[in-house]
Amino acid sequence: MRLILMTATCLLIQLVLAQASYAQLSPASQQRINQLYQQLQQLEAQENYAAMLPVQNEILKIGQRELGDFTTEMAYEWNYLGNIYMALGQYSQAKAPILHALRVRRQQLGEDHRETGESYFNAALVLSNLGEYEKSEEYYIEALRIANKIVGPEDLDTLQIMNNLALLYARLSKYEEAKRLHNIVLKARTRVAGANSEHVGESLLNLGVVAQSLGEYDAAKDYYSRALAIFKAKLGDNHQYTLQVMNNMARVYYDLEDVDRALDLDRQVYAARVRAFGKDHIDVGESLNNLAYDLEYKEEYETAQDLYQQALDIFIKHLGENDAYVQMTMLNLAGIKQQLGEPEEALALAEKAVRIRRETLGEDHPLVAEALLGLGGLHLMAGRLDLAQQTIEKSYSVLHDTYGDNHPKNLAALFALCWIQMEREEWDDVLEMSDKIRRLVRTTAARLMAGLSPQEQLRLLKSDIHQDFAFTIAWQQMDNPAYVTASADWLINDKGMSQATLAARETLMRDTGDAESKALGQQLLDIRRQLASAVLTTPKGDQAEAQRKKVDQLTEQESEITRRLSLKVGQSIELERWIELDDVRDALARDETLITWIRFQPVDFEKAKKTSISHLLPARYLAWIIPPAGQGEIQLVDLGLAEEIDASIEKARAEITAAGKKDGTINKQGEPEAEKKLRAALEAVTKQVWLPVAEHIRPDTKRLNLSPDGALWLVPWAALPLEGDRYLIEEYAFRLLISGRELVEETREPSQNRPLVFANPTFDLTPQKVIDAIKAIFRDFKFDPNANRGLVSQTAIRKVPTLPNTELEAEAISPSLEKIVGKPPTKYMRQYALESVVKRVHQPRMLVLSTHGYFLPDQQAKTSDHVAGVGNSRSASLIAADGKPIENPLLRCGLLLAGCNQPPSGGDDGVLTGLEIVGLDLRGTELVVLSACETGVGKVQIGEGIAGLRQAFQLAGAHSVVATLWQVPDRDSAVLMRDFFEQMAEDQTPADALRAAQLQRIESRRERYGAAHPYFWAAWTFTGKSGSK
Structure with a gap:
């Protein structure tokens, strides 16, 4: 999804300013430059930016020859060259001329000059697009200071700088700060330009993007609707800004999984773009791509295939095969062809995308690795296991070398390799790989969560497709003690992780009481935001090495500040520490037992390996019975279908609450009869969730540590009936645990403050x-x-x-x-x-x-019977079954x-x-x-x-x-x-x-x-x- 970001610079304005500044050139040079300026004006009117480059370079050569490189006139030209590159989206090439113009203007004009402020703004824009966010923020703030001083805080140029600074904060996941600045800009633009101005429309559009990122979909729709009304009235139904808002609105509906409404809007945008530009335009290609994505979700694969192909033809014509957007569309089309049973065509497309990326980016670029992963997934689904392994191992090698050990982008490759091992029934290797993945999931979730928006946090947690895979394998290998033990370890570390990581920001800020700690806490959050942004963004072009160094630098800073802050607050603030099962067992007394349950959906491997999606079977409950160290082996028990167990629990709960009402069985029939009736309902729960577990509990056990999952949290464990009219509470002392981790986690000394x-x-x-x-x-x-x-x-x-x-x-x-x-x-x-x-x-x-x-x-x-699997990048669902956001x-x-x-x-x-x-x-x-x-x-x-x-x-x-x-x-x-x-x-x-x-x-x-x-x-x-x- 491309978002229109209006900038304060205009190539034509700069051109006019520069043209008026060459009185000291020789007459021949002035005449030639005037001719070149006229060419630039014509080419800009045609938006033919590529053709402008040689013209502008000739102007630069003339200026350098007669004026030198460090004059204000030449600063105009370098700045203009940088803007052409930015118009082409070539920010790496734009960086040098833009920064050179800034150096010259600072030297020749001083720090407080309008043109210096313009260069700070342009430099910030370039660096932001290159991922150099700290420097970009510094330059935006300096540009804002100069603009405030020269033209005042409510000048439209000043507000544009603040607008772009807010966009930068949104990119850094500093959504509250972005929202605050956008609201300031919106109010000022309303006063200066009027409530129905295009400037106000832009602010509403940007606030909509922030709201959408935060998962505030109602607010996003409201902002987009207001922006749409302004753009339609001012610019017309077919203007690119009008259509961009509609495009963004469609993506909101897609996120809400209201795909029919998204499809309707995407069709409107497509029709309008065809009217405005004809069928052969890059924006039309974007609309075709969006329509194909909508229809792929609706499993209308044949139509989606046709639209992807049309989009691909347009992109190749206008962007060339070397463009990343072209290769992404190739891979999308390859996935569709695989779904339609055209494996050879799918393979050819994926191989072509890989070849092009290798030729343009080099063998060891992460975009090449991602393409290789898709290709490997196709080999895997076709049963070409050797080719799949070779391809995916190469993908993993590049990703690992680029990002290091503990990076979420490694997960998909590791998961695919694990799947290959499963196909070969290499169960020892599957176990080792699954253990590696579970540990990596915990590490990445804990480290990145504080730097993500609430919506991104939930999506990251819910996109852990390997969890169902891992516990499915453990379920199938219940007779293998190694799997039973390892899966118990996974469960202890998985349980409660989502709430703990979602809450990390609140506990961090609470624990920073004094000024120094607060400053460290805010610094840590800022670094984690930058780290999350860097980690989850695929680098462009030649930026892979720079991004890897940036991630390493941020990781080192994060570790150091975490250490310092832990010392300040008097306890560890690290979430990613893996708790070993042996430590948990050592913490159990001889008369204790830990029982931990999971509610999960097994993967249907037979169906899943034929397509790029993982088909899921109905949910089940599993239970692990974990004795103290040296007191026997861990046992794993399959309790059966979750639907049946959940129904029994709900029936028992309903019986309990109904019994206590004024017209309930206790008042009507007396307590003895009411108790008998309830025991019958609770006995069904006992048979399903307790008796299969109880037979594995050692006779000398007196204390139970119970870690439920799903509806088992609603079970009145104390009241589960046993033989002889006794209840579980009369047989055992017990407590509930969110996770077995609690048995070994540090506990602070009790406070001495008043209750x-x-x-x-x-x-x-x-x-x-x-x-x-x-x-x-x-x-x-x-x-x-x-x-x-x-x-x-x-x-x-x-x-x-x-x-x-x-x-x-x-x-x-x-x-x-x-x-x-x-x-x-x-x-x-x-x-x-x-x-x-x-x-x-x-x-x-x-x-x-x-x-x-x-x-x-x-x-x-809201799911069907399948989720994303190997070779499929569809995001996890964040919509509940009732259609409301998760x-x-x-x-x-x-x-x-x-x-x-x-x-x-x-x-x-x-x-x-x-x-x-x-x-x-x-x-x-x-x-x-x-x-x-x-x-x-x-x-x-x-x-x-x-x-x-x-x-x-x-x-x-x-x-x-x-x-x-x-x-x-x-x-x-x-x-x-x-x-x-x-x-x-x-x-x-x-x-x-x-x-x-x-x-x-x-x-x-x-x-x-x-x-x-x-x-x-x-x-x-x-x-x-x-x-x-």
Whole structure:
């Protein structure tokens, strides 16, 4: 997708200025130069920039001969030559003349001259396109300073420089800064040029691009629509800017997987470009390429093939076969031909693309490597394994030499080699390669995430196609102990990675308290942005070596600043460290066992190897039973189809919550009968997810560490029925873990600060009373009406009822909290149970939040039965099955606090999202208790939000979290929480205290009612570190 970026320089204007400056030339030279200028004017009017080069070079020769090289007149000519090269897109060639003009003007005219400012601007533009972003930013800022001084901050040229600086920030993924500058430019242009000017249209277009990059699709569509209205009114329906906005809008719809609307817009743009330029124009070729891409998505391969071919013919005619866009189209067409069963034609095209790139770029260029990878994929699908291996190994060699070991561009080549090994049934090699890939995935995701936009972060995490491959192989090799052990290692390191990496930016900025640390933190984020941009961009032409050096330099800087910042904040801020399985097993006590599950979709290898896509089978659950070191082998168990297990869990959950209603089975039939009915539903879950695992647990096991996945997070593990009318909690002590990594990760010493309790929030508090309450607590509080809300998910949260009994619960547990910590708790209740107060907590020893929690419906990506595979570069889907954009899961869970029923337009909205929770300072917080009622908006099936909320508190620094799976009657909640804290006050660990409180409820209800229905006691779960006595 090409974006029109209007620049402040105009070749014709420069030409007129230069022409007026040659009075000192000889008459013959003046006459010749005037003739040459006339030629330039004609050629520029025809946009024949290539023909302008020899004309301009002749002018330069005349000027150099008679004037020398360091005059202001010659600076014009060098600047003009650079602009011709830029018009041709030849930025490498433009660099030298543009920088020479800048040197001359600085020397002859000084730093504050208008023409010097123009040269700074042009130099910044060239360097930006060459990836030299730091220098480009420096030059844009200097150009902006000069323009502000000479013509003022609201001159259109000044605003153009600021516009381009914002474009640079967007390229560096500094989207918030880009958005801020674009908005400044938009407001100023509106004042200076008018709300319906082309300048305003450009600003709206650029804001649309930023919004699209951030995944803010509604905002992007709004900006594009407004820009489109301006360009249509000012320039007409067929102007290139009008059509470019429509083209961008089509790409928004494509990202949203509304391909029919994208196709409709692309067809309109194509028709308009044909009307404006005829069928034989490069812009028409771009439209044909977009149409082909749309139709390829819709699997209309024959039509897509025809359109790709038409586009290719146009590109070859106008750009020549040596253009990268031409070769990319060749490779697209090759993929289509493979899909249509034309392997020989596909192979010929791919080989041609490789040959051309080799001839133009050299053997060892990364673009050659990418073409070789596509060619190798075709060989692989055709069963030519030796050729495939030879080709892909060459691709990997170039990529590795260019980018180094830990680079995401290596992943596709390694994956393809792994596939070849699988085809040959070289299982030892497959295992070694898969292990290498899983480690590389973690390293690259952790290192790049902070430098990407939210949308790019999600796309990177969801594009890990090797994960399904790796666990499919492990599933098929269940009888091979080496695969069982290695896959357990992969799972321990994969689990929880997405939330941890998505939250890295928030925890980093939270941990940088003093000025020096903040400066280091911001420097680290800037370097990571540059690193992500450099790593994920394929270098042009001869820039490969320069980019490799840049990546190496940034990597070294990133490592050094990470080390310094870790020392400053007192803990490691590295995310990419791989935890070895042996360390996890060593951390298990002799009476412990770790059980970890995965919900995944196996790859259908028989179908996948025939095409360039990986066909997926229905999802399944697998379980690994991991004993302590020296206490037996790891076992892998296939639990069966996820759909059947998920249905059983949902049925059991529905039975539990229905039983507790006023007209439920407990009130209607009595607790003993209701318990029997529930046991029948829970026994189905036990048979599916527990009994196949239990037979592999050692008899001397007393403690379980359970790491669920998918809907297993919704299982009331404590209430799984065993023989003899007993429950799992009566047989084992257990805790839940996000990942087995938690068993070996460092834990900060417990804080000695007061415990904090939030209870009974006034949900209907008006916005003004929210402000008054905050001011009563924080004298320095300043309300910002323009502040963004807490980035709560796009799905609305309904109004919630009050929780008056939570205040009684808070009072009941206060004595025990004081006994545990040695200090009385600080309580924030009613109108003071505010989001703003929670956000300012500082390392409390314990934090109790008695309020509603929300978990929005799980988002599952909109997919068919296949995803991108070897030789196919289609991006991962970021659209949910309901057609809405996939969101950061930490935005889809959270807590509701005072004022949430009447949120203001900005500031404290009473909705504390998981992403905001990550930013809380809970380092050293031993325990967070969410004594909350679930207000799930819609149907929660997979459990991502449940797990996400708990993990958010752990990422913020909390050692452990106690939370509930369903709404519990206030009285029963208060009693259990009282017993829980009393047990802790008697020196029990938090995990053991919760179990003791639950066992006490079971015993009490059995004595009193002859039954102990899990509805009253099994909702509470303990996640995280068990704590110490």
